[in-house]
């Protein structure tokens with residue numbers, strides 16, 4: 411896995427853009443929606459104002475420019491050392507570490523929030539429980555973990571995954587499976603919502619998306635839970 415994404419250290423954004431070109435949407439449309447969702451999650455989950463956040467599987471740090479100023483501190487880690495090098499160059503205010511073992515390179519309870527965007531479908535299913543256990547370990551009691559994943563029921567998502575050169579071995583999981591993984595690893599107050607349904611970031615479109623979030627319609631979903 412590390413080697414696969416090492417190869418995309420310079421053209422990760424182009425590869426994603428190529429896979430979603432048919433939609434007419436730019437990569438940053440998706441990144442902004444995810445950053446907005448994480449910002450809202452902090453408020454809705456009642457996290458205190460100064461949040462120490464960790465992005466697990468952050469890749470080249472594409473999301474991080476959109477999270478500037480959202481958290482008190484932001485750390486990122488990834489199995490791809492080349493991606494981490496690129497992320498550090500792009501985002502000097504974020505702290506990055508490579509994670510070369512299944513154990514994340516952070517202490518117990520080091521973060522208020524840990525999130526992983528489009529990572530779990532690259533982890534072999536046999537390691538999913540361990541991945542969730544590590545997310546839980548590095549979040550303090552009362553903190554929150556969140557995964558953002560492709561919605562396998564959305565045909566346009568399926569097409570994007572089919573067209574994406576680094577998604578050939580991806581194993582998609584639906585929101586029910588994600589909730590079950592959170593439950594099996596001891597998380598509480600597990601919630602999921604689908605988003606990225608409408609091709610607009612206007613407030614009305616976002617409000618409509620929120621109303622439809624329980625239905626498996628949006629291109630992606632977020633599943634979060636308290637430790």
Ligand SMILES: C[S@@+](CC[C@H](N)C(=O)[O-])C[C@H]1O[C@@H](n2cnc3c(N)ncnc32)[C@H](O)[C@@H]1O
Pocket residue numbers: 411412415466467468469470471472473487488489490493509526527528529532533541
């Ligand atoms: C599709 S990319 C997503 C990158 C970034 N999260 C984003 O949304 O732009 C998936 C990333 O997950 C990383 N990855 C895969 N398995 C991982 C694991 N077990 N721990 C940490 N990172 C992992 C890959 O190296 C890759 O950078």
